[in-house]
Amino acid sequence: MKLNRAYKLAIIATLIFVAVLMVGPFVWMFITSLKTYDETIQTPMLWFPEKAQWINYSIVAAKYPFFTLYLNTLIVVLGTVISQLLFASMAAYAFARLKFPFKNTMFLGMLALLMVPGQIFLIPQFNVMVKLNLTNTIEALIIPNMFTVFGMFLLRQFFAAIPMELEDAARIDGAGTFRIYWQIMMPLVTPGLVALGILTMIGAWKELLWPLIVNTDMTKMTLSAGLAFLIGEHTTYYQEVMAGAVICVLPMVVIFAFFQKKFVESIAQTGIKG
Amino acid sequence: MKKKKQKYNYSAFLFIAPMLSGIAVFYLYAFFQNIWLSFNEVGTFGSPTFVGLGNYRALAEDEVFWRSLQNTAFYAFLGVPSIVVLSIGLAWMLNQKIPAQGFFRTAIFIPAITLPAAIGLLWRWLFNSSYGLINHILAWFGVPPIFWLSDTNVVRWTILIVLIWASLSYMVIILLSGLQRIPGVYYDAAQVDGANTRQIFFRITLPLLTPTIFFVSVVTMIGTFQIFDLIFLMIRADTVGYQFANSLVTFFYEQAFSLGLRGYGAAISVVSLILIFAITAVQFRVQKRWVNYD
Numbered sequence: 001m002k003l004n005r006a007y008k009l010a011i012i013a014t015l016i017f018v019a020v021l022m023v024g025p026f027v028w029m030f031i032t033s034l035k036t037y038d039e040t041i042q043t044p045m046l047w048f049p050e051k052a053q054w055i056n057y058s059i060v061a062a063k064y065p066f067f068t069l070y071l072n073t074l075i076v077v078l079g080t081v082i083s084q085l086l087f088a089s090m091a092a093y094a095f096a097r098l099k100f101p102f103k104n105t106m107f108l109g110m111l112a113l114l115m116v117p118g119q120i121f122l123i124p125q126f127n128v129m130v131k132l133n134l135t136n137t138i139e140a141l142i143i144p145n146m147f148t149v150f151g152m153f154l155l156r157q158f159f160a161a162i163p164m165e166l167e168d169a170a171r172i173d174g175a176g177t178f179r180i181y182w183q184i185m186m187p188l189v190t191p192g193l194v195a196l197g198i199l200t201m202i203g204a205w206k207e208l209l210w211p212l213i214v215n216t217d218m219t220k221m222t223l224s225a226g227l228a229f230l231i232g233e234h235t236t237y238y239q240e241v242m243a244g245a246v247i248c249v250l251p252m253v254v255i256f257a258f259f260q261k262k263f264v265e266s267i268a269q270t271g272i273k274g
Numbered sequence: 275m276k277k278k279k280q281k282y283n284y285s286a287f288l289f290i291a292p293m294l295s296g297i298a299v300f301y302l303y304a305f306f307q308n309i310w311l312s313f314n315e316v317g318t319f320g321s322p323t324f325v326g327l328g329n330y331r332a333l334a335e336d337e338v339f340w341r342s343l344q345n346t347a348f349y350a351f352l353g354v355p356s357i358v359v360l361s362i363g364l365a366w367m368l369n370q371k372i373p374a375q376g377f378f379r380t381a382i383f384i385p386a387i388t389l390p391a392a393i394g395l396l397w398r399w400l401f402n403s404s405y406g407l408i409n410h411i412l413a414w415f416g417v418p419p420i421f422w423l424s425d426t427n428v429v430r431w432t433i434l435i436v437l438i439w440a441s442l443s444y445m446v447i448i449l450l451s452g453l454q455r456i457p458g459v460y461y462d463a464a465q466v467d468g469a470n471t472r473q474i475f476f477r478i479t480l481p482l483l484t485p486t487i488f489f490v491s492v493v494t495m496i497g498t499f500q501i502f503d504l505i506f507l508m509i510r511a512d513t514v515g516y517q518f519a520n521s522l523v524t525f526f527y528e529q530a531f532s533l534g535l536r537g538y539g540a541a542i543s544v545v546s547l548i549l550i551f552a553i554t555a556v557q558f559r560v561q562k563r564w565v566n567y568d
Contacts, residue, residue, distance in 0.1 A: 094289035124304035147296030268451030
């Protein structure tokens, strides 16, 4: 579809305005992180620092355990992604391809759970963690999130789209159900696994409420909750707060810059109804 | 091809066992325990005491609860339409052949992958009443400083603005992919018939996009009803502004975990569940009138 010039100019002007609104705050975050304290509270406002204060980054890095927070986040993200992919794909394969008693009942039950807001599970999940003596641990951040009904439904569509003949042929060749799942089906649903993996990664990376509930120790937090914590105590020195925020935001932005296409495709998957 | 009757494959239970046991403990059991707890008085320690509808009665008389409900409704009923309309517009623009398309897309997608903690803190700084960038810019136009995070009449609007800003990117991504799935032949046919851009948008693009728009509305509504991060991060819980911005989930968190009133917290979450169900049910009912499936 071709647009006339007037439309095109109007669209470009609007998009420039929106891009400034979207990116501008991040630019301001970065600029603030390079100011001195006096420069942040100067009136009239100072746009740029006299001299870039990179030292702010060393100051926050020394004050707060960013390395631990990064490591925790990495463990939580990997743990959640791997277990979700494994458990959800196994269940998805069974629901897509195998015949077993109570299949439909279980399927509908899970579908119903999909509609329930997560808040309803939090108190009992916390109680389970207390009973298992797991509060204030990294495990607590992973365990309740290892199971994804949404992911199961997403992957089921990918399994269901594979031609039955492939599976029948393997069965005739004497492959068992588990081998068929692992060696034949799993490679064929890779796009689905990638999509679910990315969505889970974004979710685990951003999760805030659960870590705040189940852990209190700063060394057992992810970046998301840790950042919220350390700033809670510390809101006067915005140059440091912003330096901390940059440290936390940057890695995902870099990953996103490299894999934007995959990220966008995965997010778009959530909108396709199967 | 002859259709053979497949026999039960009992190894299926091995495949679903890990998932099912996790779901059983963390979701199914949790769901019913939460409902049971909502009829009990439970402290941080100690065993529950059955109080019947006591928690719900207390909620009905709790002014803070009603305020949180009003605020949540405010975010949902102003936020969802704004997010949906703006993201349709942006997705449509990003779908056109324009220069620097890739740059514009990336710019608009970035908040989708940014930590809510960072977003909250960043906007807290931008909205700072004395040194924030926003009040500085408004001052150029002669606007006196606004107390974005403490003025009881303003805080809800502040949260709403950031909510819209932070939610757009995800929805733009989904709507953009919806637009890309509309077959080009529709546009070609319309153009041959001499339709102009506006006609094409309203008569072809929009109707064909309605399933995606419906999906986005439902997801945004559910998400907005669960707003927590931004409020928690932008406004200190011990300030006046907080009570005028709090949502059902911040209220839930405060009661159930900061104060340790688990039974009361459980009751709050049950009320939110019922509200979300009711609204989603209405959305599904109304969709028949405006969503096209072909």
